[in-house]
Amino acid sequence: MIKTENLSCAYGEDEDKYLVIKDLNLHIERGSFTAVLGHNGSGKSTLAKHFNGILLPSGGKVYVDGLDTSDENMIFKIRSLAGMVFQNPDNQMVAAMVEDEVAFAPENLGVDPAEIRRRVDRCLEIVNMTKFAKTAPSRLSGGQKQRVAIAAVLAMEPECIILDEPTAMLDPSGRQEVIRTIKMLNKTKGMTVVLITHYMEEAAEADRVIVFDKGEIVMDDTPKKVFSQTEKVKATGLDVPQVTELVHALRKEGIDLPEDIINVQECADAIFERLK
């Protein structure tokens, strides 16, 4: 779905040149759920902005569904294929009413009015926000706003959705709402999802975790394999999920538990098993 070839991105010129992304080769499979982890300033947001042509590579290429993002004639096609949701829910809303917000993207694409109506209704239903169609976004909670933002992107009928720290400004319940919606999109609608985050618990939900540091991929594997390498993850300035941390500590003390535990339930079961 998304492919980068020797992608590099640099700020500044010549001597002050600072490489944010270094010679990156990455392939995101259709229908996959990939989490990109990295601490602040690791270049993960910059990477995300390359996936739909908001930023253009300073070196190398990015292909979305085989289309080169630097091809100006294709840019709207690319952006509607790879929709993007941003961090701050307040700063990505254009309209003063939820349904107009969702209609914004298809309106830009010149879709027929009756078809826009259908898409708006369908997308609001997918994110379970139908009853707020006529509400002003300012009256919604953070989690609801982000779900509207997701619906607004879905209205372009993308094949891939890129979320750039969509939960960073939400409270725990809002965070759950959003993650549940994302997972549902991936599992039931077969949507390719790229989730940029720094919450380990969220990354643990994905099929594939990419740990990004100083513009390079340090780790790229399933969540279980990535988080079981506790020391290596910590070396990049990140934490592992709390349960993984606990298992790691217990293992160090010589208690025999499986290495690849990443969620609370698994952990509880394993400990219960040991205590029996």
Added chain:
Amino acid sequence: MIKDITIGQYIAGNSPIHKMDARIKILCAFYFIVLLFVIRNPVQYAVITLFIAFMVKLSGVALKFILRGLKPMLFILLFTVIINIFMTPGEPIFELDIFSWTLSITKEGVVTGIYMLLRLIYLVIGTSILTLTTSPLMLTDGIEKILSPFRVIKVPAHEIAMMMTIAIRFIPTLAEEADKIMKAQTARGADFESGSIMRRAKAMIPLLVPLFVSAFRRADELAVAMDARCYHGGKNRTRMKQMKMSRYDIYAGIVFFVLSAILAIAMIAF
């Protein structure tokens, strides 16, 4: 509390005026203003007065909301009347000598003063009816449509409407933020409430600077988010909500035609 600010003070309703197409309503309001400035005799004023009373009644909006719009105009109204009363040349009915300067009230002055007062009051009421019965969104959409023929002479109709929509959308967000900054500053000892006007105005600076900075940051992020959703101006753009004219717009046309006819007859006859 600050979150509840609404622009234009739209009052939802179900009256024939509410149901009119925003474009027609805006044009009617404009036409009404033009009429206000061409009428000149008492009979015509009486007709307009009856008309506006009928419109207020028809809109179903409480009179107090309509009169509220006049409050900030009070000073301008008073000023206009006084200037007209004293400055219109004509037959004096009252003279006042202050040193070597004669202040005189003329008959013509009183008449023009009253006319001017009525004109301005009706102007405010007429436009209030427009903004009170049309949601801000419909209003911006209507303005976009009305301005679109002027694109030929490079009037950025879509851009103007887009800016207005975004401004309306961000009012509650920025109001909330202003509230937050104000509380943060108060917590650190800032005083927004006491002192002279000058002092209070100065106290606003630490509020406005961060608000401005944040507004620019928001604008930047919004622009990226709009780009990501393929926004590229008004070209080839469709709208989900199509404006449709209804029978109420035809009625409005008839009402205004009849009004114009009566006014024209009144002008010739009296």
